[in-house]
Amino acid sequence: MNMSMYRASVPVFINSLRRLSAILKKGAAHAKANGIDPSVLVQSRLRPDMFTLAQQVQAASDTAKGAGARLAGRQPPSFPDKEQTFAELVDRVNKTTAYLRTLKPKQIDGSEDRDVILRFPGITLEFTGADYLLGFAMPNFYFHVTTAYAILRYNGVNVGKMDFLGEPPQMRKEKSASKRKRAPKRR
Numbered sequence: 001m002n003m004s005m006y007r008a009s010v011p012v013f014i015n016s017l018r019r020l021s022a023i024l025k026k027g028a029a030h031a032k033a034n035g036i037d038p039s040v041l042v043q044s045r046l047r048p049d050m051f052t053l054a055q056q057v058q059a060a061s062d063t064a065k066g067a068g069a070r071l072a073g074r075q076p077p078s079f080p081d082k083e084q085t086f087a088e089l090v091d092r093v094n095k096t097t098a099y100l101r102t103l104k105p106k107q108i109d110g111s112e113d114r115d116v117i118l119r120f121p122g123i124t125l126e127f128t129g130a131d132y133l134l135g136f137a138m139p140n141f142y143f144h145v146t147t148a149y150a151i152l153r154y155n156g157v158n159v160g161k162m163d164f165l166g167e168p169p170q171m172r173k174e175k176s177a178s179k180r181k182r183a184p185k186r187r
Contacts, residue, residue, distance in 0.1 A: 016142070019166045027157050053089075
């Protein structure tokens with residue numbers, strides 16, 4: 001079975017963004033329950049030279065929407081990096097997810113050999129679509145999502161591995177099937 005570029009990107013980003021949103025909501029609840037100013041957590045970082053929680057979420061968002069857009073041959077949408085609260089960060093994640101949902105398989109499938117060129121100050125990176133997705137975008141995305149998780153965990157938020165991973169797709173399918181089996185028949 002060949003894996004489509006769409007299936008390897010957009011649904012994966014959406015699932016992880018859904019988990020990131022849930023983790024951020026747990027961070028907000030933790031701050032409220034413990035009398036912590038939420039901005040302390042939003043501005044926390046693991047090391048002085050690393051991004052804050054807010055910047056990690058922004059970078060994860062930028063990576064996901066940028067990868068989806070570039071693989072679809074589009075210009076990525078621009079979201080200003082102005083989020084300073086948990087609610088604003090969750091909204092940013094939701095906007096990113098909403099954008100990704102506009103992308104269709106026919107726009108991304110077949111992008112394995114599409115040229116993807118990223119320009120940064122002092123460096124230009126050139127990839128094929130597959131190399132970009134698998135060797136740059138996905139590792140970068142997971143770095144920022146993982147670091148956001150780690151910042152909250154380090155600050156005492158009760159999150160664990162399953163908060164990060166979420167429910168495996170097979171379990172969702174099995175639950176859905178068992179609900180259908182138990183549903184009363186309409187007459």
